[in-house]
Amino acid sequence: xxxxxYILAAPNIDGTxxxxxxxxxxxxxxxxxLVDLTVLxxxxxxxxxxxxxxxxxxxVSWREPEWLRRHERFNAxxxxxxxxxxxxxxxxxRTALANGEKFDLVHQIMxxxxxYASPFRHFDIPYIIGPLGGALSTPEKFQSEVGTAPxxxxxxxxxxxxxxxxxxxxxxYGKAAAVLGVAPYVRDMLRDIPIQRFEAVLELGxxxxxxPKPKTYVDGALKLLHVGRGVRTKGxxxxxxAMARLEDMREVTLTSAGSGEEVEICRAEAKRLNVSxxxxxxxxxxRAEVEHLxxxxxxxxxxxxxxxxxxxxxxxxxxxxxxxxVDRGGPGWIVDDSCGIRLPVVSPQLLSRDLEIAIRKLAxxxxxxxxxxxxxxxxxxxxxxxxxxxxxxxxxxxxIIANPSQNFQKVA
Numbered sequence: 001x002x003x004x005x006y007i008l009a010a011p012n013i014d015g016t017x018x019x020x021x022x023x024x025x026x027x028x029x030x031x032x033x034l035v036d037l038t039v040l041x042x043x044x045x046x047x048x049x050x051x052x053x054x055x056x057x058x059x060v061s062w063r064e065p066e067w068l069r070r071h072e073r074f075n076a077x078x079x080x081x082x083x084x085x086x087x088x089x090x091x092x093x094r095t096a097l098a099n100g101e102k103f104d105l106v107h108q109i110m111x112x113x114x115x116y117a118s119p120f121r122h123f124d125i126p127y128i129i130g131p132l133g134g135a136l137s138t139p140e141k142f143q144s145e146v147g148t149a150p151x152x153x154x155x156x157x158x159x160x161x162x163x164x165x166x167x168x169x170x171x172x173y174g175k176a177a178a179v180l181g182v183a184p185y186v187r188d189m190l191r192d193i194p195i196q197r198f199e200a201v202l203e204l205g206x207x208x209x210x211x212p213k214p215k216t217y218v219d220g221a222l223k224l225l226h227v228g229r230g231v232r233t234k235g236x237x238x239x240x241x242a243m244a245r246l247e248d249m250r251e252v253t254l255t256s257a258g259s260g261e262e263v264e265i266c267r268a269e270a271k272r273l274n275v276s277x278x279x280x281x282x283x284x285x286x287r288a289e290v291e292h293l294x295x296x297x298x299x300x301x302x303x304x305x306x307x308x309x310x311x312x313x314x315x316x317x318x319x320x321x322x323x324x325x326v327d328r329g330g331p332g333w334i335v336d337d338s339c340g341i342r343l344p345v346v347s348p349q350l351l352s353r354d355l356e357i358a359i360r361k362l363a364x365x366x367x368x369x370x371x372x373x374x375x376x377x378x379x380x381x382x383x384x385x386x387x388x389x390x391x392x393x394x395x396x397x398x399x400i401i402a403n404p405s406q407n408f409q410k411v412a
Contacts, residue, residue: 007093207385210291229259
């Protein structure tokens with residue numbers, strides 16, 4: 001019985017979109033079978049109506065202003081429409097409460113970045129914020145290779161300052177009944193705000209584990225896969241350099257799926273290091289082909305050193321792939337010793353060396369690859385299924401509703 005009257009709020013919730021809008025939709029879809037759900041969101045006129053996408057929820061939506069969509073990348077990163085959405089939400093909730101409606105809990109699931117004051121701080125309803133993420137800095141010894149980025153991506157540099165000094169932002173987190181973070185590092189970012197409760201919850205999930213085929217291995221042969229946007233921080237350049245250190249292991253190959261300026265830099269790096277014959281750059285590929293790549297490669301390598309979450313790790317884990325990643329941000333929390341190898345982030349030189357050592361280890365140990373692959377599938381099935389994630393949040397909500405004045409400071 002759906003006994004919890006629950007509001008889920010985000011600027012964009014849309015199962016036909018990508019990014020934060022799609023993730024918010026998956027949460028809404030999973031929660032709608034467990035709670036009496038009301039959704040608050042913008043909508044786009046040409047998309048499938050949100051009420052049709054979420055038939056088991058009550059949808060309250062407003063048309064997203066057309067001018068916001070002229071520059072999608074800027075809109076996604078800077079969210080210039082957030083104040084408009086926040087104003088709409090605040091007015092709607094004030095009216096709903098004045099008309100006698102009652103809600104047990106509000107959950108503002110997006111935006112993920114820690115730079116948006118919540119409209120729900122103005123009300124007496126207990127609320128959850130998150131999962132929050134972002135605000136990771138580039139490690140010092142990698143900064144010279146990161147290069148330039150669009151001006152609006154520099155907003156993240158203000159995040160730490162605002163967490164210390166913005167009274168509206170601090171009140172949003174301090175008044176929340178619980179703050180969720182994509183990984184435990186978020187708690188450290190919020191350490192000087194007296195939050196009531198913290199939970200580490202990855203914002204991403206999976207519908208079901210895949211059906212990985214049994215792998216047959218030849219000692220020393222290994223098909224590596226990297227999936228990610230073509231930016232320096234995803235670690236593809238370090239992986240190409242590691243391939244050059246594996247000159248004696250000609251049967252180790254690398255496939256890269258993803259587009260961006262970094263891909264061409266890595267292509268030139270592969271040519272310079274004489275490994276072009278063992279590295280394939282596919283560029284951007286359709287989702288169905290990405291799934292095919294997961295199915296037909298042996299090890300997923302994702303040395304992304306400024307990664308708040310790392311959804312591609314879950315994608316690879318659902319195919320039972322052993323993982324090589326870094327021990328920083330989201331990847332350092334998603335992956336543990338049961339499913340992969342985590343590497344320190346010190347410098348480009350040491351990262352490429354450590355990648356080489358990890359690849360050699362897996363190339364020469366089929367037993368370890370099988371063990372870690374089984375661990376990946378087990379871990380993502382245990383913690384990553386959408387219904388399990390939604391149930392965890394509902395259980396948290398019931399605790400908050402039952403103990404509205406109880407304070408917690410815990411990392412799960």
